Amino acid sequence: MLENLTQSFGKVLDRFRGPGKLSDEHIAEGLREVRRALLEADVHFKVARDFSKNVGERLKGEERLAGVTGSQQVIHAFHQELVALMQGKGEPANLPKNPGHPMVLLLAGLQGAGKTTTAAKLGLWLRKRQNRKVLLAACDLQRPAAVDQLVALGKQLDVDVHAETPGQPGVDPRSVAERALEAAKKGRYDALVVDSAGRLHVDEPLMAEIASVAEAVQPDATYLVLDSMTGQDAVESARSFSEHLDLFGVILTKLDGDARGGAALSVREVTGRPITFLGVGEKASDLEEFHAERLASRILDMGDVVSLVEKAQEVVDEEEAAQDYMKLMEGRFTFEDLLSQFRMLKKMGSMKKIFGMLPGAGKMSGLLDQVDDREIARMEAIVLSMTAAERLHPEIIDGRRRRRIARGSGMEVSDVNRLLQTFHAMQKQIKSLGRMMKGGGRSKKRLIKQLSRSGQLPPFAPPGRR
Amino acid sequence: MVLGKFRKGLERTRNRISQALKRLAGDQSAEISLEALEEILYTADVGPLAGELLEEVEKKYKKGDFSGTGEMPQFLRQRLSGLVQGPDDQAKPLSRADKGPSVILIVGVNGSGKTTSVAKLVHWYQSHGCQVLVAAGDTFRAAAVEQLTIWCQRLNTELIRAPHGADPAAVAHDAAEAALARKADVLIVDTAGRLHTQKNLMQELEKVSRVISRKIDGAPHEILLVLDATTGQNAVQQARRFQECVPVSGLILAKLDGTAKGGAVLSVGRELKLPVKFVGLGEQLDDFEVFNPQEFVDALLEPQEA
Numbered sequence A: 001m002l003e004n005l006t007q008s009f010g011k012v013l014d015r016f017r018g019p020g021k022l023s024d025e026h027i028a029e030g031l032r033e034v035r036r037a038l039l040e041a042d043v044h045f046k047v048a049r050d051f052s053k054n055v056g057e058r059l060k061g062e063e064r065l066a067g068v069t070g071s072q073q074v075i076h077a078f079h080q081e082l083v084a085l086m087q088g089k090g091e092p093a094n095l096p097k098n099p100g101h102p103m104v105l106l107l108a109g110l111q112g113a114g115k116t117t118t119a120a121k122l123g124l125w126l127r128k129r130q131n132r133k134v135l136l137a138a139c140d141l142q143r144p145a146a147v148d149q150l151v152a153l154g155k156q157l158d159v160d161v162h163a164e165t166p167g168q169p170g171v172d173p174r175s176v177a178e179r180a181l182e183a184a185k186k187g188r189y190d191a192l193v194v195d196s197a198g199r200l201h202v203d204e205p206l207m208a209e210i211a212s213v214a215e216a217v218q219p220d221a222t223y224l225v226l227d228s229m230t231g232q233d234a235v236e237s238a239r240s241f242s243e244h245l246d247l248f249g250v251i252l253t254k255l256d257g258d259a260r261g262g263a264a265l266s267v268r269e270v271t272g273r274p275i276t277f278l279g280v281g282e283k284a285s286d287l288e289e290f291h292a293e294r295l296a297s298r299i300l301d302m303g304d305v306v307s308l309v310e311k312a313q314e315v316v317d318e319e320e321a322a323q324d325y326m327k328l329m330e331g332r333f334t335f336e337d338l339l340s341q342f343r344m345l346k347k348m349g350s351m352k353k354i355f356g357m358l359p360g361a362g363k364m365s366g367l368l369d370q371v372d373d374r375e376i377a378r379m380e381a382i383v384l385s386m387t388a389a390e391r392l393h394p395e396i397i398d399g400r401r402r403r404r405i406a407r408g409s410g411m412e413v414s415d416v417n418r419l420l421q422t423f424h425a426m427q428k429q430i431k432s433l434g435r436m437m438k439g440g441g442r443s444k445k446r447l448i449k450q451l452s453r454s455g456q457l458p459p460f461a462p463p464g465r466r
Numbered sequence B: 001m002v003l004g005k006f007r008k009g010l011e012r013t014r015n016r017i018s019q020a021l022k023r024l025a026g027d028q029s030a031e032i033s034l035e036a037l038e039e040i041l042y043t044a045d046v047g048p049l050a051g052e053l054l055e056e057v058e059k060k061y062k063k064g065d066f067s068g069t070g071e072m073p074q075f076l077r078q079r080l081s082g083l084v085q086g087p088d089d090q091a092k093p094l095s096r097a098d099k100g101p102s103v104i105l106i107v108g109v110n111g112s113g114k115t116t117s118v119a120k121l122v123h124w125y126q127s128h129g130c131q132v133l134v135a136a137g138d139t140f141r142a143a144a145v146e147q148l149t150i151w152c153q154r155l156n157t158e159l160i161r162a163p164h165g166a167d168p169a170a171v172a173h174d175a176a177e178a179a180l181a182r183k184a185d186v187l188i189v190d191t192a193g194r195l196h197t198q199k200n201l202m203q204e205l206e207k208v209s210r211v212i213s214r215k216i217d218g219a220p221h222e223i224l225l226v227l228d229a230t231t232g233q234n235a236v237q238q239a240r241r242f243q244e245c246v247p248v249s250g251l252i253l254a255k256l257d258g259t260a261k262g263g264a265v266l267s268v269g270r271e272l273k274l275p276v277k278f279v280g281l282g283e284q285l286d287d288f289e290v291f292n293p294q295e296f297v298d299a300l301l302e303p304q305e306a
């Protein structure tokens, strides 16, 4: 453990970097990684490019964080922006209320996106969560057995369906929707969910048709139903649907698979409308309300970096860390310091895996490789059996005290001896480290801060913070 | 392969491609051209593979390999169409049994276009003079059987079906027997949509395939994975997982009539060496064509209108 600490100091001294701001280099590096991740996740090429550029602009001149690399900090900042963007305004699942009138929801989208299934899911959701009496309207008169599909789903869920026979005179989507709305009013339903046929966004007659359905029933909310596996084309289709319809939100389906769902970001950018619900299975109950944080993590898929930075933010305070290193180097290293080191390392222990996966965190992961949770727990138990005086003045620990400490911690005296040896060795090492860094107190402190900003110093837990 | 109703015809497409690629190969600086190319490839869902291709092109640029106009476009067209395979024989895209019925099993994720492709395939076989039998192997989704029933009525073909919720392997078994008894030329088996991440459903699929192979020698003669052309990089994962479960022999790329370019099949083709047999170009029976790599690549390189 200690050797590693020394090593990283040494390496840092030659790799010492400039001022404590994010450099253009850091930003470019971080954004390159982010952009690659976004493209792999099917975020539209231009959206990925523009979005990362904008975030990069905002990051210019930002202070460096201690304990992580510059590009890691950039990735984290990007993640935050992504969450903020996806969150949008308002509570999207808060469907508008229109007392005395059935609330009307219209579903639109490409073929096979999941509209009909989602209509049934919404029906169930509205009944269960909002205690509404729901009517489903089967307005897909095009696809073979689309009406049967909705009728069957309604029967399974015990939700009423307004269905007419396709191919009969007067049975067109607009008229069926109008009659369904009438039926909903007459039957005192609180909600009407209108299913529609899948259509290509470039099919002008069919796009005009759905616009006309919307005009007839004046939906309180029109949703674009989008398959989460969609690639770059999501931008094209979403643009066209939002031009023809006044979209309220987007419902993302088939998220129970392993698609990263980057199309959601593209669609969010293009339509400006929030993602509202998520389809997570074929069953009617497989509908979830949207969580920006979760979807952002899924799209970026750099949760390891993000949580690393968050933990580093949590554990390390630059100023205090610098104080601690100062204190260490002045040789006033006590068992209290060691205790807080242990606690720190235990916190970091859960990050061991994370560190291992990170390129560029090699120095810290080397340090953490030495961390054996059980060993730390044993050493900690020994220190905890010491009195306050013993912790601050280790030189008073004689043979009698050693036996007492061993008994108190359930260890052998030899264990206590080993810990004391290690402790003295550490004290010596730290003193010599201090000598390595010549110069007055102020400049030393500055150097330490800079080192730790550039991510080269292991974070050190300030005493008293746990 | 015609480029769908919404394309203005192949000739115009070719013109526009050469326009775009001339820009790429022409007098403008390599940097600008590569940027344009990058956009074309990525927005066509070529994905991470685009990065590799761009590097290749850039290297060749620097070596001065593209001296004359048109050399770079030509290189790209060849390079891309080399990644995705079509049927060896355009006239006979699917394998046939030596004797007895040929069995085609249709698989894929939810909503990709399987059932519609089954209907289109029936139509295609019928136009080649074959007698076709269909099995309604999706006993799970609401009205999936009814959907196929309507198609089979229109096609005037017999459908082997079981009630909703029946074991799909049992349906496949009965259909195989019926195909033998009726001496049908072809049996096409539809299956329920399933995400490749669902283990139990993938096992179910494996069982359907096994039952068929026990009943008829060498069957299924083709297992076709239906991919939705609007799907992005997940297509690779789909193909991989389905391939691990059953011996997929080829792809059907459905919904290529929209603005999606279907570039993800390049990665699928490269990684899994699966030929694309057909493309779906609409919701009607004859919106279906044998895949042609060259035409596909030309359409892919056509820049997005906007």
Ligand SMILES: Nc1nc2c(ncn2[C@@H]2O[C@H](COP(=O)(O)OP(=O)(O)OP(=O)(O)O)[C@@H](O)[C@H]2O)c(=O)[nH]1
Pocket (backbone or CB within 6 Å): A109, A110, A111, A112, A113, A114, A115, A116, A117, A118, A140, A143, A146, A196, A197, A198, A199, A253, A254, A255, A256, A257, A278, A279, A280, A281, A282, A286, B110, B111, B141, B193, B195
């Ligand atoms: N795994 C999974 N499957 C889903 C989800 N939503 C829908 N599906 C399935 O996707 C397929 C297509 O769903 P539909 O509801 O028929 O889609 P649609 O948009 O109405 O299709 P068209 O009316 O033909 O345009 C079906 O197999 C559904 O069971 C989901 O969230 N997860």
Ligand SMILES: Nc1nc2c(ncn2[C@@H]2O[C@H](COP(=O)(O)OP(=O)(O)OP(=O)(O)O)[C@@H](O)[C@H]2O)c(=O)[nH]1
Pocket (backbone or CB within 6 Å): A111, A112, A143, A198, A200, B108, B109, B110, B111, B112, B113, B114, B115, B116, B117, B138, B141, B144, B191, B192, B193, B194, B226, B254, B255, B256, B257, B258, B279, B280, B281, B282, B283, B287
């Ligand atoms: N535009 C277009 N639509 C298509 C094409 N192929 C299928 N569709 C439509 O896509 C939707 C889904 O097609 P299905 O054949 O039901 O898909 P599936 O894979 O059987 O769906 P599940 O059984 O629910 O998993 C339907 O609305 C079809 O009409 C195509 O090539 N082009």
Ligand SMILES: [Mg+2]
Pocket (backbone or CB within 6 Å): A115, A116, A117, A140, A146, A195, A196, A197, A198
């Ligand atoms: Mg539908």
Ligand SMILES: [Mg+2]
Pocket (backbone or CB within 6 Å): B114, B115, B116, B138, B144, B191, B192, B193
């Ligand atoms: Mg189907």
